[in-house]
Amino acid sequence: MKKISAPAFPLIFVRILLCSFFLFLFLIPAVSTNVFAEELSLVTPLAPYAVFRTWSAFSLPEGSTSISYGIERSKDPSFYRHTLGISYGWSDRAEVTLDLPYVDNLQGGSGFEDFGGAFKYRVQGEGRYTPAASVLVMGYLPTGRDILSRDGGVGGGAALSRKLGPILAHANFIYTISGKNDLKDEMDFLTGLEFAASHNLKMLGEFQLRKSAFSNKVDLSEVRFGYRYSSGDVYNTIGAGFDLKNRHPEFRLMIAFGASFERESRR
DSSP: OOOOOHHHOOOOHHHHHHHHHHHHHHSSSSOOOOOGGSSSSOOOOOOSSSSSSSSSSSOTTTOOOOEEEEHHHHHTTTTTEEEEEEEESSSEEEEEEEEEEEEETTTEEEOOOEEEEEEEEEEOOOOOOOOEEEEEEEESSSOOOOOOOSSSSEEEEEEEEEETTTEEEEEEEEEEEETTTOOOOOOOOEEEEEEEEETEEEEEEEEEEOOOOSSOOOOOHHHHHEEEEEETTEEEEEEEESSSSSSOOOOOEEEEEEEEEEEOOOO
C-alpha cells in the first residue's frame, strides 16, 4: 500500500503566528498590580521533553545533557523572568533537572527566585493502550529574595504521556509544600499537546490550573500556544499565554533556546 505523507505546515502560518506574538507584546499595555500570587515558579522542564511548563513522561537517554535559556515577558503583572536550566539523563528511565530563575523589573525590584531541582523517574513505558508514566520529586533551596521566595520547599507529582498519531499528549499533577509557615500548599494541574506539523516543527498547546501558595482556591487558569522549531539537537521555542480566570487578559510571551548533547558512544 502506498503511504501518503502529510503536507508540511505552511510557512505563512508560522510567520503570521510569530508576528501576532510581537503585536500583542507591544499593543497590550502593562498594568500595575500588587498581585504576584501565581508567579512563584516551579522547576521548568527542558525541550525536547516538555511543552512549556508541562513535563513529558519520557526523558533523556542515559548520559545525555540538555541546556536551556528562557525569557518570559509578562504583563499584568508586568515583569521579565530569565531561567537558566540544565537536565541530565541519569539513566534511560531517570532524569535530573536544575534551574535558576531571575525576575527583573517587578515592582519592588529584581532578584533571584529559589534555586530548584527535580528528579523524574519513569515507572511505566508506553503500552498499546496505556500511557507512559513518571513520578516527579522536586526541591527548592531558600536562595530567592523576599516575595520571590518560598524559603525553600519540597514537591512531588506525576507525569503521563501518550502518542496519538502525530500528536503527543501529556498530563501533570504537582503538589508543593513551601518552607514559609504563612504560605499555603500549592497544587498544579497541567495538560499539554505537541502536534508534529512537519519534520522539524511542532505546534504546542498547554493548559494550566494552579492553586497558589497565597490562596485557598484556584487563582490561575491559563492557556498557552506556540511552536518549537528544531535543527538537529538545537531547539527554539516561542509561545504566548493568556489568562482565562481574571479576563484581563493577562498576557505573557515566552522564548526559549536549548540544545541537547548525546553521550559519545564508547569504542
